[in-house]
Amino acid sequence: MGEEDALRFLADRFKATQKEVLMGIGDDSAVLKLRDKTCLVASTDTLVEGVHFRAETQTPRQLGKKAVCVAVSDIGAMGAVPRYLLCSLGCRGAGAGEFIEEFSRGVEDGCREFDVSLVGGNLSESQTIFVNMTALGEVVGDDMVLRSGAAEGDGIYVTGTLGDSALGLRILSSDPGIDGGEIAVSRHIEPTPRLAVGRMVAERGIATSMIDISDGLFCDLEKLTSERGLGAEVNLGSLPLSRCFLSLSARFCEDVYLLAVSGGEDYELLFTSPEDKRIAVDEVSRLCGVAISKIGSVTGGRGVRFFDEGGEEVFYDTGGFEHFC
Amino acid sequence: MGEEDALRFLADRFKATQKEVLMGIGDDSAVLKLRDKTCLVASTDTLVEGVHFRAETQTPRQLGKKAVCVAVSDIGAMGAVPRYLLCSLGCRGAGAGEFIEEFSRGVEDGCREFDVSLVGGNLSESQTIFVNMTALGEVVGDDMVLRSGAAEGDGIYVTGTLGDSALGLRILSSDPGIDGGEIAVSRHIEPTPRLAVGRMVAERGIATSMIDISDGLFCDLEKLTSERGLGAEVNLGSLPLSRCFLSLSARFCEDVYLLAVSGGEDYELLFTSPEDKRIAVDEVSRLCGVAISKIGSVTGGRGVRFFDEGGEEVFYDTGGFEHFC
Numbered sequence: 001m002g003e004e005d006a007l008r009f010l011a012d013r014f015k016a017t018q019k020e021v022l023m024g025i026g027d028d029s030a031v032l033k034l035r036d037k038t039c040l041v042a043s044t045d046t047l048v049e050g051v052h053f054r055a056e057t058q059t060p061r062q063l064g065k066k067a068v069c070v071a072v073s074d075i076g077a078m079g080a081v082p083r084y085l086l087c088s089l090g091c092r093g094a095g096a097g098e099f100i101e102e103f104s105r106g107v108e109d110g111c112r113e114f115d116v117s118l119v120g121g122n123l124s125e126s127q128t129i130f131v132n133m134t135a136l137g138e139v140v141g142d143d144m145v146l147r148s149g150a151a152e153g154d155g156i157y158v159t160g161t162l163g164d165s166a167l168g169l170r171i172l173s174s175d176p177g178i179d180g181g182e183i184a185v186s187r188h189i190e191p192t193p194r195l196a197v198g199r200m201v202a203e204r205g206i207a208t209s210m211i212d213i214s215d216g217l218f219c220d221l222e223k224l225t226s227e228r229g230l231g232a233e234v235n236l237g238s239l240p241l242s243r244c245f246l247s248l249s250a251r252f253c254e255d256v257y258l259l260a261v262s263g264g265e266d267y268e269l270l271f272t273s274p275e276d277k278r279i280a281v282d283e284v285s286r287l288c289g290v291a292i293s294k295i296g297s298v299t300g301g302r303g304v305r306f307f308d309e310g311g312e313e314v315f316y317d318t319g320g321f322e323h324f325c
Numbered sequence: 326m327g328e329e330d331a332l333r334f335l336a337d338r339f340k341a342t343q344k345e346v347l348m349g350i351g352d353d354s355a356v357l358k359l360r361d362k363t364c365l366v367a368s369t370d371t372l373v374e375g376v377h378f379r380a381e382t383q384t385p386r387q388l389g390k391k392a393v394c395v396a397v398s399d400i401g402a403m404g405a406v407p408r409y410l411l412c413s414l415g416c417r418g419a420g421a422g423e424f425i426e427e428f429s430r431g432v433e434d435g436c437r438e439f440d441v442s443l444v445g446g447n448l449s450e451s452q453t454i455f456v457n458m459t460a461l462g463e464v465v466g467d468d469m470v471l472r473s474g475a476a477e478g479d480g481i482y483v484t485g486t487l488g489d490s491a492l493g494l495r496i497l498s499s500d501p502g503i504d505g506g507e508i509a510v511s512r513h514i515e516p517t518p519r520l521a522v523g524r525m526v527a528e529r530g531i532a533t534s535m536i537d538i539s540d541g542l543f544c545d546l547e548k549l550t551s552e553r554g555l556g557a558e559v560n561l562g563s564l565p566l567s568r569c570f571l572s573l574s575a576r577f578c579e580d581v582y583l584l585a586v587s588g589g590e591d592y593e594l595l596f597t598s599p600e601d602k603r604i605a606v607d608e609v610s611r612l613c614g615v616a617i618s619k620i621g622s623v624t625g626g627r628g629v630r631f632f633d634e635g636g637e638e639v640f641y642d643t644g645g646f647e648h649f650c
Contacts, residue, residue, distance in 0.1 A: 130453075
């Protein structure tokens with residue numbers, strides 16, 4: 001399948017049907033009509049072979065779906081609604097046709113699940129497989145949540161459970177057949193962007209700051225607090241951990257809390273909220289059917305600090321959290 | 326330089342100053358306010374090491390600039406105005422800091438020249454260097470030019486000159502020091518997106534279809550005609566060729582017309598326009614200070630056909646034009 005054939009195949013598969021898509025795949029650019037009084041929200045993310053995934057442990061279809069999940073998660077973390085995707089795929093020439101077909105099936109799965117349309121794309125030959133996904137979304141007026149609004153005394157909340165994805169990656173890399181590991185693996189392969197929760201905490205003015213956890217709780221909490229001159233205290237005993245994580249993580253690392261705190265790729269929402277909004281947070285959790293746990297508080301002093309169940313501070317070597325260069 | 330440091334460096338360098346950028350680099354997503362009654366135009370493009378460029382012949386700064394040129398060219402080819410960029414860079418960990426710094430200088434050069442703002446980005450480690458650039462632009466209402474509007478009898482026009490970029494690539498690959506080759510090389514390294522021409526032919530309703538030439542005249546003319554059930558006749562003698570191209574191309578290929586017709590990466594605009602708009606086309610050329618040449622006509626029968634100055638048809642093996650897989 002040549003590039004033109006592949007693009008035609010994709011254009012057919014992703015034919016846009018909404019009236020807001022004045023031009024989808026098949027021209028120099030997509031042309032899109034935004035809803036009245038909305039702002040455009042735009043974000044771009046990349047998955048690279050050997051860094052973010054390995055071709056042996058992730059099928060092209062899973063890769064396509066994951067790229068969509070990761071992309072819409074960034075839009076959701078602003079409290080916005082994802083609407084459109086532009087996808088660039090780099091893959092090796094040999095077997096590219098089959099790869100592209102399977103990959104696009106995964107993108108299609110994601111588009112259907114999260115109600116977004118692929119409106120643009122690009123295919124390149126590349127020795128290293130990569131996917132770049134740009135997500136475009138909409139948010140009404142000021143109805144969004146930035147990373148910058150946390151205040152001293154705010155509670156720190158997280159959706160779902162932490163560490164499953166990091167555990168899943170370890171299972172995939174060393175013991176893919178292990179009993180009971182399926183949930184962790186599937187959370188790594190197919191993370192769940194928390195779009196409904198993000199939207200609702202934004203609409204209801206509950207969150208003062210918000211981010212989706214991609215680099216791990218520690219790194220992403222730093223972005224909400226330390227980088228803004230604030231700090232955080234986290235109770236390790238309050239971290240939401242899945243049954244799968246509790247039963248298997250000790251086999252793959254010495255300190256299971258460290259894995260939950262630094263593992264990354266959870267794609268759960270991490271947000272701060274004033275104490276008096278506690279009931280409103282619980283209401284969002286109930287309405288969305290997603291657990292939301294309070295794991296600590298924002299402090300005036302800089303730095304993210306961890307405390308065990310006995311109230312003793314636990315020190316981590318934070319240098320190990322940096323994953324680039 | 327770690328990823329966070331690099332992102333901070335980029336956030337500082339690309340601090341958005343326009344009031345339409347409600348949030349630029351530094352949050353989960355960029356948040357942008359579009360002008361009233363405009364549609365969003367979005368496009369994404371990738372440059373891959375070993376496929377679109379070689380690290381030995383293109384500096385990181387040149388690469389950054391070129392990625393901007395290529396991205397805004399796609400927006401210009403709709404007759405739209407490019408406004409924002411999101412850039413994903415994949416580069417090897419070793420030396421990444423310096424690479425990123427130089428690369429971002431090139432992006433900055435491009436942003437300044439074409440009056441666009443980098444509002445989002447992403448850095449990844451990758452064994453193969455790649456750049457993905459998503460461009461967002463605006464167009465008022467229906468004031469745009471698609472690929473699909475050509476009609477039988479329309480003239481076929483092209484801006485600037487053809488083949489310089491392809492010649493430049495050959496010079497870079499085999500004989501970079503050759504006398505007089507600088508223009509061709511610079512056209513390959515730093516193509517000129519024809520934004521003003523694109524905008525003006527759209528505003529004045531001159532063009533029935535338009536595309537920017539990235540895959541070569543033949544391929545891109547096929548997209549405007551054959552793919553829509555039409556054909557094209559091109560007079561090889563009318564192809565606009567630069568002095569540099571005329572004096573050097575014969576040393577690098579047997580058939581200089583073939584190079585001009587199939588070389589690609591010209592980033593000139595190719596458009597169709599009814600015969601009665603000929604004077605209006607000349608007016609655009611004059612106002613923008615860019616040569617616009619009529620090279621042929623749209624025909625009813627399918628296929629792109631070439632004729633030499635004597636009126637004899639010239640046959641090319643079109644299979645060689647496909648560059649993927």
